Amino acid sequence: xxxxxxxxxxLRTNQAVIIAxxxxxxxxxxVGLVYFTAFAMLxxxxxxxxxxxPIYQYLVQPLGIAKPEVMQDDPNAHxxxxxxxxxxLLAGSTFLYYGLSLPGWTLTFVVIGLASINLLTGFCxxxxxxxxxxxxxxFKTANQSPE
Amino acid sequence: MNIPDFLLRFVLAxxxxxxxxxxxxxxxxxxxxxxxxxxxxxxxxxxxxxGIILFSSPTCAPCxxxxxxxxERILSKMGNSLQFLEIDASLQPDLANEWGxxxxxxxxxxxxxxxxxxxxxxxxxxxxxxEQLKELL
Numbered sequence: 001x002x003x004x005x006x007x008x009x010x011l012r013t014n015q016a017v018i019i020a021x022x023x024x025x026x027x028x029x030x031v032g033l034v035y036f037t038a039f040a041m042l043x044x045x046x047x048x049x050x051x052x053x054p055i056y057q058y059l060v061q062p063l064g065i066a067k068p069e070v071m072q073d074d075p076n077a078h079x080x081x082x083x084x085x086x087x088x089l090l091a092g093s094t095f096l097y098y099g100l101s102l103p104g105w106t107l108t109f110v111v112i113g114l115a116s117i118n119l120l121t122g123f124c125x126x127x128x129x130x131x132x133x134x135x136x137x138x139f140k141t142a143n144q145s146p147e
Numbered sequence: 148m149n150i151p152d153f154l155l156r157f158v159l160a161x162x163x164x165x166x167x168x169x170x171x172x173x174x175x176x177x178x179x180x181x182x183x184x185x186x187x188x189x190x191x192x193x194x195x196x197x198g199i200i201l202f203s204s205p206t207c208a209p210c211x212x213x214x215x216x217x218x219e220r221i222l223s224k225m226g227n228s229l230q231f232l233e234i235d236a237s238l239q240p241d242l243a244n245e246w247g248x249x250x251x252x253x254x255x256x257x258x259x260x261x262x263x264x265x266x267x268x269x270x271x272x273x274x275x276x277x278e279q280l281k282e283l284l
Binding site for chain 1 (some may be wrong): 269
């Protein structure tokens, strides 16, 4: 199989933007920002790209905040992680839409927590589940990267 | 005096975030303390030398292409003061479970006494790894 590469800084920017949007959404009670983030994550998954890649491409990179750090990695694992995060947020958004604040914000904080772990420590929980599911035969390519 | 709603939410976010950081740090510390001095049981371990223990697997591409070459670069700079052990988690799953390895690469940095001092789940950059290794020496 051909090696595949992922720009780690694009992923980090994506995680940072997700955390920032969701925290701002919570602090200022801007539920629309949670809907928007969920939508962006799911659409990003559909196009096999980080949800907020344009921010990285047109803002972070030109301003010199971060340079590309391309490493051999499995993009499908990150895509899966983003998809799961998007689903959690979609569920959270639905609760928030119907006025169920506690489950809505709890799910939102789960996403904030998982994105923070990934951003701060480099451990991608969604990718971990992707590879575990790959080991039991869910995904064809999942055994090509971390266990 | 009424506290603005956003301020309450800000404090709540800080509390939740703080608790999460505390829980994560606690988990890391627990992992390090349970693995303290386990290194003595590893085949090929040399007593009295600080070390890097890398848990990898043959199917882990970043282990081979990023993490291991980086460790080799560091070893070539830091000389004989360090030892490096690579453990194939797929061949020794019980050992990996015993160490609490949940993904590869996982890297433990061990003091000369054998005490596990730092752990990284996932890739770690060269600068951070070098700084932490200098602390061990």
